[in-house]
Amino acid sequence: MMNFNRTTAQWQELDRDHHTHPFSDPKALGEKGTRVITKAEGSYIWDSDDNKILDGMAGLWCVNVGYGRTELIEAADRQMRQLPYYNSFFQTSNPPQIELSRLLSEVTPEGFNHFFFAGSGSEANDTNVRLVRHYWDIKGQPKKKTFISRHNAYHGSTLAATSLGGMGYMHNMGGEGGSLLPGFEHIGQPFWYLEGGDMTPEEFGLMRAQELETKILELGADSVAAFIAEPIQGAGGVIVPPATYWPEIQRICKKYDILLIADEVICGFGRTGNWFGSETMGIKPDLITMAKGLSSGYLPIAAIGMQDDFFAVLNGGGDINHGYTYSGHPVASAVAIANIHYIRDHNLVEKVREDTGPYLHAGLQHLVDSHPIVGEVRGRGLMAGIQLVKDKASRTTFSGDEDAGTVCRDHCFSNNLIMRGVGQSMIISPPLTISRIEIDELLAKAKI
Numbered sequence: 001m002m003n004f005n006r007t008t009a010q011w012q013e014l015d016r017d018h019h020t021h022p023f024s025d026p027k028a029l030g031e032k033g034t035r036v037i038t039k040a041e042g043s044y045i046w047d048s049d050d051n052k053i054l055d056g057m058a059g060l061w062c063v064n065v066g067y068g069r070t071e072l073i074e075a076a077d078r079q080m081r082q083l084p085y086y087n088s089f090f091q092t093s094n095p096p097q098i099e100l101s102r103l104l105s106e107v108t109p110e111g112f113n114h115f116f117f118a119g120s121g122s123e124a125n126d127t128n129v130r131l132v133r134h135y136w137d138i139k140g141q142p143k144k145k146t147f148i149s150r151h152n153a154y155h156g157s158t159l160a161a162t163s164l165g166g167m168g169y170m171h172n173m174g175g176e177g178g179s180l181l182p183g184f185e186h187i188g189q190p191f192w193y194l195e196g197g198d199m200t201p202e203e204f205g206l207m208r209a210q211e212l213e214t215k216i217l218e219l220g221a222d223s224v225a226a227f228i229a230e231p232i233q234g235a236g237g238v239i240v241p242p243a244t245y246w247p248e249i250q251r252i253c254k255k256y257d258i259l260l261i262a263d264e265v266i267c268g269f270g271r272t273g274n275w276f277g278s279e280t281m282g283i284k285p286d287l288i289t290m291a292k293g294l295s296s297g298y299l300p301i302a303a304i305g306m307q308d309d310f311f312a313v314l315n316g317g318g319d320i321n322h323g324y325t326y327s328g329h330p331v332a333s334a335v336a337i338a339n340i341h342y343i344r345d346h347n348l349v350e351k352v353r354e355d356t357g358p359y360l361h362a363g364l365q366h367l368v369d370s371h372p373i374v375g376e377v378r379g380r381g382l383m384a385g386i387q388l389v390k391d392k393a394s395r396t397t398f399s400g401d402e403d404a405g406t407v408c409r410d411h412c413f414s415n416n417l418i419m420r421g422v423g424q425s426m427i428i429s430p431p432l433t434i435s436r437i438e439i440d441e442l443l444a445k446a447k448i
Protein backbone atom coordinates (compact mmCIF):
# COMPACT_ATOMS: atom_id res chain seq x y z
CA MET A 1 0.00 0.00 0.00
CA MET A 2 1.16 3.52 -0.70
CA ASN A 3 2.19 5.43 2.41
CA PHE A 4 0.40 8.81 2.40
CA ASN A 5 1.45 9.58 5.96
CA ARG A 6 4.57 11.57 5.30
CA THR A 7 5.50 15.05 6.44
CA THR A 8 5.96 17.82 3.91
CA ALA A 9 9.73 17.67 4.42
CA GLN A 10 9.73 13.93 3.73
CA TRP A 11 7.68 14.37 0.55
CA GLN A 12 10.00 17.13 -0.63
CA GLU A 13 13.07 15.03 0.01
CA LEU A 14 11.67 12.05 -1.89
CA ASP A 15 10.50 14.32 -4.68
CA ARG A 16 13.97 15.86 -5.01
CA ASP A 17 15.65 12.45 -4.95
CA HIS A 18 13.43 10.60 -7.42
CA HIS A 19 11.06 12.79 -9.40
CA THR A 20 12.10 14.92 -12.37
CA HIS A 21 9.61 17.72 -13.07
CA PRO A 22 8.50 19.13 -16.45
CA PHE A 23 9.46 22.71 -17.32
CA SER A 24 11.62 23.08 -14.18
CA ASP A 25 15.27 23.44 -13.25
CA PRO A 26 15.79 20.26 -11.18
CA LYS A 27 18.57 21.68 -9.01
CA ALA A 28 16.82 24.95 -8.17
CA LEU A 29 13.55 23.14 -7.52
CA GLY A 30 15.27 20.56 -5.33
CA GLU A 31 16.82 23.32 -3.23
CA LYS A 32 13.55 25.24 -2.91
CA GLY A 33 11.31 22.20 -2.42
CA THR A 34 8.00 21.65 -4.15
CA ARG A 35 4.59 22.40 -2.68
CA VAL A 36 2.90 19.01 -2.41
CA ILE A 37 -0.79 19.07 -3.36
CA THR A 38 -2.76 16.37 -1.62
CA LYS A 39 -6.49 16.89 -2.24
CA ALA A 40 -9.04 19.07 -3.98
CA GLU A 41 -12.72 20.04 -3.96
CA GLY A 42 -14.65 22.48 -6.12
CA SER A 43 -12.36 25.44 -6.89
CA TYR A 44 -9.84 24.65 -4.13
CA ILE A 45 -6.77 22.48 -3.66
CA TRP A 46 -4.97 21.68 -0.39
CA ASP A 47 -1.27 21.21 0.23
CA SER A 48 0.45 18.75 2.59
CA ASP A 49 0.42 21.38 5.38
CA ASP A 50 -3.36 21.58 4.97
CA ASN A 51 -3.34 25.07 3.46
CA LYS A 52 -6.47 25.69 1.40
CA ILE A 53 -5.53 27.25 -1.94
CA LEU A 54 -7.87 28.83 -4.51
CA ASP A 55 -7.00 27.35 -7.90
CA GLY A 56 -7.16 30.29 -10.29
CA MET A 57 -5.65 28.12 -13.05
CA ALA A 58 -7.95 25.04 -12.94
CA GLY A 59 -4.79 22.96 -12.69
CA LEU A 60 -3.18 23.64 -16.06
CA TRP A 61 -6.23 25.35 -17.67
CA CYS A 62 -8.01 22.02 -17.62
CA VAL A 63 -10.26 21.28 -14.63
CA ASN A 64 -13.25 22.97 -16.27
CA VAL A 65 -15.92 21.29 -14.11
CA GLY A 66 -13.97 21.80 -10.87
CA TYR A 67 -12.66 19.11 -8.55
CA GLY A 68 -14.44 16.21 -6.86
CA ARG A 69 -17.35 15.72 -9.28
CA THR A 70 -18.90 12.36 -8.43
CA GLU A 71 -20.43 12.04 -11.92
CA LEU A 72 -16.95 11.78 -13.46
CA ILE A 73 -15.53 9.64 -10.66
CA GLU A 74 -18.38 7.15 -10.86
CA ALA A 75 -18.16 7.02 -14.66
CA ALA A 76 -14.49 6.01 -14.32
CA ASP A 77 -15.27 3.46 -11.63
CA ARG A 78 -18.09 1.86 -13.66
CA GLN A 79 -16.07 1.72 -16.87
CA MET A 80 -12.98 0.37 -15.13
CA ARG A 81 -15.03 -2.54 -13.82
CA GLN A 82 -16.79 -3.11 -17.14
CA LEU A 83 -13.85 -2.79 -19.54
CA PRO A 84 -10.70 -1.08 -18.21
CA TYR A 85 -8.90 -1.23 -21.50
CA TYR A 86 -9.27 -2.25 -25.05
CA ASN A 87 -7.72 -0.74 -28.13
CA SER A 88 -9.26 0.60 -31.31
CA PHE A 89 -6.59 -0.75 -33.65
CA PHE A 90 -7.25 -3.77 -35.83
CA GLN A 91 -11.02 -3.55 -36.31
CA THR A 92 -12.18 -3.25 -32.70
CA SER A 93 -14.00 -0.42 -30.96
CA ASN A 94 -15.75 0.07 -27.63
CA PRO A 95 -18.96 1.80 -26.55
CA PRO A 96 -17.40 4.79 -24.69
CA GLN A 97 -15.24 5.84 -27.63
CA ILE A 98 -18.15 5.47 -30.06
CA GLU A 99 -20.50 7.42 -27.79
CA LEU A 100 -17.89 10.11 -27.14
CA SER A 101 -17.41 10.58 -30.90
CA ARG A 102 -21.18 10.96 -31.33
CA LEU A 103 -21.41 13.44 -28.45
CA LEU A 104 -18.50 15.47 -29.80
CA SER A 105 -20.29 15.78 -33.12
CA GLU A 106 -23.11 17.48 -31.15
CA VAL A 107 -20.99 20.01 -29.23
CA THR A 108 -18.33 20.89 -31.83
CA PRO A 109 -19.07 23.46 -34.56
CA GLU A 110 -21.16 22.49 -37.59
CA GLY A 111 -19.52 20.08 -40.01
CA PHE A 112 -17.33 18.35 -37.43
CA ASN A 113 -18.50 14.75 -37.39
CA HIS A 114 -15.30 12.70 -37.27
CA PHE A 115 -12.90 12.32 -34.35
CA PHE A 116 -9.52 10.69 -33.82
CA PHE A 117 -8.32 10.17 -30.25
CA ALA A 118 -4.96 10.63 -28.58
CA GLY A 119 -3.67 10.81 -25.01
CA SER A 120 -2.60 14.45 -24.81
CA GLY A 121 -2.76 17.76 -26.64
CA SER A 122 0.81 17.27 -27.83
CA GLU A 123 0.01 13.87 -29.32
CA ALA A 124 -3.09 15.33 -30.91
CA ASN A 125 -1.05 18.05 -32.60
CA ASP A 126 1.49 15.47 -33.78
CA THR A 127 -1.48 13.60 -35.19
CA ASN A 128 -2.55 16.75 -37.04
CA VAL A 129 0.84 16.92 -38.70
CA ARG A 130 0.66 13.32 -39.84
CA LEU A 131 -2.99 13.36 -40.92
CA VAL A 132 -2.63 16.64 -42.80
CA ARG A 133 0.41 15.42 -44.75
CA HIS A 134 -1.47 12.20 -45.50
CA TYR A 135 -4.45 14.27 -46.70
CA TRP A 136 -2.37 16.27 -49.18
CA ASP A 137 -0.65 13.14 -50.36
CA ILE A 138 -4.00 11.49 -51.07
CA LYS A 139 -5.08 14.65 -52.90
CA GLY A 140 -2.06 14.33 -55.18
CA GLN A 141 -0.16 17.27 -53.68
CA PRO A 142 2.63 15.52 -51.75
CA LYS A 143 4.80 18.65 -51.72
CA LYS A 144 2.37 20.35 -49.34
CA LYS A 145 4.21 19.49 -46.11
CA THR A 146 5.16 22.72 -44.34
CA PHE A 147 3.26 24.01 -41.32
CA ILE A 148 3.09 27.68 -40.42
CA SER A 149 2.54 28.75 -36.85
CA ARG A 150 3.36 31.83 -34.76
CA HIS A 151 6.26 32.94 -32.63
CA ASN A 152 5.49 32.45 -28.93
CA ALA A 153 2.77 29.89 -29.68
CA TYR A 154 2.49 26.79 -27.50
CA HIS A 155 1.22 23.59 -29.13
CA GLY A 156 2.82 20.95 -26.89
CA SER A 157 6.09 19.24 -26.08
CA THR A 158 6.58 16.32 -28.45
CA LEU A 159 9.05 17.06 -31.24
CA ALA A 160 6.42 17.95 -33.83
CA ALA A 161 4.36 19.92 -31.30
CA THR A 162 7.49 21.76 -30.12
CA SER A 163 8.25 22.60 -33.74
CA LEU A 164 4.68 23.75 -34.36
CA GLY A 165 5.06 25.93 -31.29
CA GLY A 166 7.01 29.14 -31.49
CA MET A 167 8.86 29.18 -28.17
CA GLY A 168 12.55 29.76 -28.80
CA TYR A 169 13.69 28.30 -25.49
CA MET A 170 11.92 25.06 -26.38
CA HIS A 171 13.36 24.96 -29.91
CA ASN A 172 16.81 25.46 -28.44
CA MET A 173 16.72 22.63 -25.92
CA GLY A 174 19.49 20.32 -27.08
CA GLY A 175 21.45 23.20 -28.62
CA GLU A 176 20.52 25.95 -31.08
CA GLY A 177 17.44 24.65 -32.94
CA GLY A 178 18.08 21.23 -31.38
CA SER A 179 14.36 20.56 -30.96
CA LEU A 180 13.09 22.24 -34.12
CA LEU A 181 12.25 19.93 -36.99
CA PRO A 182 12.50 21.07 -40.61
CA GLY A 183 9.20 21.93 -42.27
CA PHE A 184 7.91 24.28 -39.55
CA GLU A 185 7.81 28.04 -40.08
CA HIS A 186 6.71 30.87 -37.82
CA ILE A 187 5.23 34.33 -38.26
CA GLY A 188 4.56 37.15 -35.77
CA GLN A 189 1.87 36.94 -33.11
CA PRO A 190 -1.08 39.39 -33.04
CA PHE A 191 0.01 40.92 -29.71
CA TRP A 192 -1.02 44.53 -30.21
CA TYR A 193 -0.38 45.80 -26.66
CA LEU A 194 3.35 45.07 -26.67
CA GLU A 195 4.14 44.94 -30.37
CA GLY A 196 1.60 47.27 -32.01
CA GLY A 197 3.63 50.50 -31.64
CA ASP A 198 1.75 53.45 -33.15
CA MET A 199 -0.68 51.32 -35.14
CA THR A 200 -4.32 50.93 -34.20
CA PRO A 201 -5.22 47.40 -33.10
CA GLU A 202 -7.11 46.95 -36.40
CA GLU A 203 -4.13 48.02 -38.54
CA PHE A 204 -1.82 45.82 -36.52
CA GLY A 205 -4.14 42.77 -36.70
CA LEU A 206 -4.28 43.11 -40.48
CA MET A 207 -0.53 43.56 -40.73
CA ARG A 208 0.17 40.44 -38.63
CA ALA A 209 -2.33 38.36 -40.60
CA GLN A 210 -0.73 39.46 -43.85
CA GLU A 211 2.57 38.03 -42.63
CA LEU A 212 0.94 34.69 -43.36
CA GLU A 213 0.46 35.64 -47.00
CA THR A 214 4.04 36.87 -47.25
CA LYS A 215 5.32 33.61 -45.75
CA ILE A 216 3.16 31.50 -48.08
CA LEU A 217 4.45 33.40 -51.12
CA GLU A 218 8.04 33.05 -49.88
CA LEU A 219 7.69 29.28 -49.42
CA GLY A 220 5.38 28.67 -52.37
CA ALA A 221 1.72 27.81 -51.75
CA ASP A 222 2.27 24.37 -53.24
CA SER A 223 4.55 23.50 -50.30
CA VAL A 224 2.40 24.80 -47.43
CA ALA A 225 0.08 22.28 -45.76
CA ALA A 226 -1.60 24.18 -42.93
CA PHE A 227 -1.63 27.13 -40.58
CA ILE A 228 -2.19 26.36 -36.89
CA ALA A 229 -3.13 28.76 -34.10
CA GLU A 230 -5.18 29.04 -30.96
CA PRO A 231 -8.30 31.19 -31.41
CA ILE A 232 -7.06 33.10 -28.32
CA GLN A 233 -3.43 32.40 -27.49
CA GLY A 234 -3.22 30.91 -23.99
CA ALA A 235 0.25 30.14 -22.68
CA GLY A 236 1.66 32.99 -24.78
CA GLY A 237 -0.12 35.40 -22.40
CA VAL A 238 -3.85 35.22 -23.25
CA ILE A 239 -3.52 37.19 -26.44
CA VAL A 240 -6.82 38.10 -28.09
CA PRO A 241 -6.20 39.07 -31.72
CA PRO A 242 -7.61 42.39 -32.97
CA ALA A 243 -10.96 42.03 -34.80
CA THR A 244 -9.28 42.29 -38.22
CA TYR A 245 -6.94 39.34 -37.67
CA TRP A 246 -8.99 36.17 -38.01
CA PRO A 247 -11.09 37.20 -41.06
CA GLU A 248 -7.87 38.01 -42.92
CA ILE A 249 -6.22 34.72 -41.88
CA GLN A 250 -9.30 32.84 -43.02
CA ARG A 251 -9.27 34.69 -46.38
CA ILE A 252 -5.58 33.90 -46.95
CA CYS A 253 -5.94 30.20 -46.08
CA LYS A 254 -8.84 29.90 -48.52
CA LYS A 255 -7.07 31.80 -51.28
CA TYR A 256 -3.95 29.61 -51.17
CA ASP A 257 -5.68 26.31 -50.32
CA ILE A 258 -4.03 26.04 -46.91
CA LEU A 259 -5.77 24.09 -44.14
CA LEU A 260 -6.62 25.96 -40.95
CA ILE A 261 -6.12 24.14 -37.64
CA ALA A 262 -7.63 25.66 -34.51
CA ASP A 263 -5.77 24.47 -31.44
CA GLU A 264 -8.63 24.47 -28.93
CA VAL A 265 -6.75 22.63 -26.19
CA ILE A 266 -7.32 25.61 -23.86
CA CYS A 267 -10.16 27.49 -25.59
CA GLY A 268 -12.40 24.43 -26.00
CA PHE A 269 -15.21 23.21 -23.74
CA GLY A 270 -16.60 26.52 -22.56
CA ARG A 271 -13.51 28.43 -21.49
CA THR A 272 -14.22 31.48 -23.69
CA GLY A 273 -18.01 31.49 -23.17
CA ASN A 274 -18.85 29.26 -26.13
CA TRP A 275 -18.22 25.57 -26.53
CA PHE A 276 -15.24 26.41 -28.75
CA GLY A 277 -13.02 29.45 -29.13
CA SER A 278 -13.53 29.22 -32.91
CA GLU A 279 -17.15 30.25 -32.29
CA THR A 280 -16.09 33.13 -30.02
CA MET A 281 -13.64 34.42 -32.65
CA GLY A 282 -15.78 33.60 -35.72
CA ILE A 283 -13.38 31.10 -37.30
CA LYS A 284 -14.22 28.13 -39.49
CA PRO A 285 -11.28 25.74 -39.15
CA ASP A 286 -10.75 22.46 -41.00
CA LEU A 287 -9.38 20.70 -37.92
CA ILE A 288 -9.75 21.24 -34.20
CA THR A 289 -7.33 20.03 -31.52
CA MET A 290 -8.98 19.22 -28.18
CA ALA A 291 -7.62 18.01 -24.83
CA LYS A 292 -7.67 19.46 -21.28
CA GLY A 293 -11.38 20.47 -20.91
CA LEU A 294 -12.44 17.35 -22.86
CA SER A 295 -12.18 15.35 -19.63
CA SER A 296 -11.56 18.32 -17.29
CA GLY A 297 -8.16 16.70 -16.71
CA TYR A 298 -9.66 13.83 -14.66
CA LEU A 299 -7.99 11.39 -17.05
CA PRO A 300 -5.69 12.05 -20.01
CA ILE A 301 -7.50 12.16 -23.35
CA ALA A 302 -7.31 14.33 -26.46
CA ALA A 303 -9.02 14.41 -29.82
CA ILE A 304 -8.75 15.82 -33.30
CA GLY A 305 -12.04 16.94 -34.82
CA MET A 306 -12.18 16.79 -38.62
CA GLN A 307 -14.49 18.70 -40.94
CA ASP A 308 -16.54 16.42 -43.21
CA ASP A 309 -14.62 17.54 -46.33
CA PHE A 310 -11.31 16.71 -44.71
CA PHE A 311 -12.47 13.31 -43.51
CA ALA A 312 -13.98 12.50 -46.92
CA VAL A 313 -10.47 12.61 -48.38
CA LEU A 314 -9.01 10.33 -45.67
CA ASN A 315 -11.96 8.03 -46.15
CA GLY A 316 -10.85 7.18 -49.66
CA GLY A 317 -7.13 7.19 -48.96
CA GLY A 318 -6.31 3.75 -47.59
CA ASP A 319 -4.69 2.91 -44.26
CA ILE A 320 -4.10 5.58 -41.63
CA ASN A 321 -0.76 4.34 -40.33
CA HIS A 322 -0.93 6.23 -37.09
CA GLY A 323 -2.37 5.68 -33.61
CA TYR A 324 -1.64 5.26 -29.93
CA THR A 325 -2.17 2.39 -27.51
CA TYR A 326 -4.45 4.73 -25.59
CA SER A 327 -6.35 6.22 -28.58
CA GLY A 328 -9.97 6.25 -27.38
CA HIS A 329 -9.15 4.69 -24.02
CA PRO A 330 -12.51 3.42 -22.72
CA VAL A 331 -12.17 4.77 -19.17
CA ALA A 332 -10.91 8.19 -20.29
CA SER A 333 -13.70 8.27 -22.91
CA ALA A 334 -16.32 7.43 -20.28
CA VAL A 335 -15.02 10.28 -18.10
CA ALA A 336 -15.08 12.67 -21.07
CA ILE A 337 -18.71 11.73 -21.74
CA ALA A 338 -19.64 12.39 -18.10
CA ASN A 339 -17.70 15.66 -18.28
CA ILE A 340 -19.58 16.89 -21.37
CA HIS A 341 -22.89 15.97 -19.72
CA TYR A 342 -21.82 17.84 -16.58
CA ILE A 343 -20.99 20.97 -18.60
CA ARG A 344 -24.36 20.74 -20.37
CA ASP A 345 -26.48 19.86 -17.34
CA HIS A 346 -25.06 22.74 -15.30
CA ASN A 347 -25.23 25.26 -18.20
CA LEU A 348 -21.57 26.06 -17.61
CA VAL A 349 -20.98 27.53 -21.07
CA GLU A 350 -23.88 29.99 -20.68
CA LYS A 351 -22.81 30.74 -17.09
CA VAL A 352 -19.31 31.69 -18.27
CA ARG A 353 -20.65 33.77 -21.15
CA GLU A 354 -23.37 35.62 -19.29
CA ASP A 355 -22.40 35.65 -15.63
CA THR A 356 -18.98 34.70 -14.25
CA GLY A 357 -16.95 35.72 -17.32
CA PRO A 358 -18.26 39.31 -17.43
CA TYR A 359 -18.06 39.47 -13.62
CA LEU A 360 -14.38 38.46 -13.60
CA HIS A 361 -13.51 40.89 -16.38
CA ALA A 362 -15.33 43.76 -14.67
CA GLY A 363 -13.29 43.08 -11.51
CA LEU A 364 -10.08 42.92 -13.48
CA GLN A 365 -10.88 46.10 -15.35
CA HIS A 366 -11.02 47.79 -11.98
CA LEU A 367 -7.36 46.76 -11.51
CA VAL A 368 -6.43 48.44 -14.81
CA ASP A 369 -8.02 51.64 -13.58
CA SER A 370 -6.58 51.51 -10.06
CA HIS A 371 -3.34 49.51 -10.00
CA PRO A 372 -0.09 51.26 -10.99
CA ILE A 373 1.46 48.27 -12.78
CA VAL A 374 -1.61 46.74 -14.49
CA GLY A 375 -1.50 48.01 -18.07
CA GLU A 376 -4.16 45.91 -19.75
CA VAL A 377 -6.50 43.02 -19.09
CA ARG A 378 -7.21 40.65 -21.98
CA GLY A 379 -9.32 37.58 -22.56
CA ARG A 380 -12.82 36.25 -22.97
CA GLY A 381 -15.00 34.25 -20.60
CA LEU A 382 -12.97 32.67 -17.83
CA MET A 383 -9.64 33.14 -19.54
CA ALA A 384 -7.76 36.31 -18.67
CA GLY A 385 -4.29 37.81 -18.91
CA ILE A 386 -3.15 40.76 -16.83
CA GLN A 387 -0.38 42.74 -18.48
CA LEU A 388 2.15 44.05 -15.98
CA VAL A 389 3.94 47.23 -17.02
CA LYS A 390 6.49 49.63 -15.63
CA ASP A 391 4.92 52.56 -17.43
CA LYS A 392 1.32 52.56 -18.62
CA ALA A 393 1.54 55.54 -20.98
CA SER A 394 4.37 54.09 -23.07
CA ARG A 395 3.28 50.44 -22.56
CA THR A 396 6.83 49.68 -21.31
CA THR A 397 7.31 46.40 -19.47
CA PHE A 398 9.78 45.58 -16.73
CA SER A 399 13.14 44.39 -18.05
CA GLY A 400 13.90 40.68 -18.27
CA ASP A 401 15.72 40.50 -14.95
CA GLU A 402 12.69 42.06 -13.21
CA ASP A 403 10.44 39.12 -14.05
CA ALA A 404 7.22 40.70 -12.80
CA GLY A 405 5.08 37.69 -13.70
CA THR A 406 7.15 35.34 -11.54
CA VAL A 407 7.23 37.82 -8.64
CA CYS A 408 3.43 38.17 -8.73
CA ARG A 409 2.91 34.43 -9.16
CA ASP A 410 5.04 33.74 -6.08
CA HIS A 411 3.19 36.45 -4.15
CA CYS A 412 -0.16 34.82 -5.04
CA PHE A 413 1.17 31.35 -4.25
CA SER A 414 2.25 32.40 -0.77
CA ASN A 415 -1.18 34.03 -0.42
CA ASN A 416 -2.86 30.68 -1.21
CA LEU A 417 -3.93 31.59 -4.72
CA ILE A 418 -2.71 29.83 -7.86
CA MET A 419 -2.13 32.20 -10.74
CA ARG A 420 0.43 31.73 -13.44
CA GLY A 421 3.13 34.16 -14.49
CA VAL A 422 3.99 34.20 -18.19
CA GLY A 423 6.81 36.63 -18.84
CA GLN A 424 5.30 39.97 -17.92
CA SER A 425 1.71 38.76 -17.70
CA MET A 426 -0.39 37.05 -15.06
CA ILE A 427 -2.80 34.40 -16.22
CA ILE A 428 -6.19 33.45 -14.78
CA SER A 429 -8.14 30.40 -15.93
CA PRO A 430 -10.24 29.07 -13.03
CA PRO A 431 -12.72 26.18 -13.08
CA LEU A 432 -15.86 27.12 -15.04
CA THR A 433 -17.82 26.33 -11.88
CA ILE A 434 -16.19 29.17 -9.91
CA SER A 435 -18.74 31.32 -8.03
CA ARG A 436 -18.89 35.11 -7.82
CA ILE A 437 -17.80 34.92 -4.17
CA GLU A 438 -14.75 32.88 -5.16
CA ILE A 439 -13.99 35.39 -7.94
CA ASP A 440 -14.09 38.16 -5.30
CA GLU A 441 -11.63 36.14 -3.21
CA LEU A 442 -9.40 35.64 -6.25
CA LEU A 443 -9.36 39.36 -7.04
CA ALA A 444 -8.67 40.31 -3.41
CA LYS A 445 -5.79 37.82 -3.12
CA ALA A 446 -4.27 38.85 -6.45
CA LYS A 447 -3.81 42.46 -5.31
CA ILE A 448 -0.43 43.49 -3.99
Ligand code: PLP
Pocket residue numbers: 060119120121122123125154155156157230234235263264265266291292
Ligand atom coordinates in the same frame (compact mmCIF):
# COMPACT_ATOMS: atom_id res chain seq x y z
N1 PLP B 1 -1.94 23.08 -27.29
C1 PLP B 1 -2.17 24.07 -26.42
C2 PLP B 1 -2.82 25.33 -26.88
C3 PLP B 1 -1.81 23.93 -25.08
O1 PLP B 1 -2.02 24.93 -24.21
C4 PLP B 1 -1.23 22.71 -24.66
C5 PLP B 1 -0.84 22.52 -23.26
O2 PLP B 1 -0.82 23.41 -22.46
C6 PLP B 1 -1.00 21.72 -25.61
C7 PLP B 1 -1.38 21.93 -26.91
C8 PLP B 1 -0.35 20.44 -25.23
O3 PLP B 1 -1.21 19.66 -24.49
P1 PLP B 1 -0.63 18.51 -23.52
O4 PLP B 1 0.10 19.19 -22.42
O5 PLP B 1 -1.86 17.78 -23.10
O6 PLP B 1 0.26 17.67 -24.35
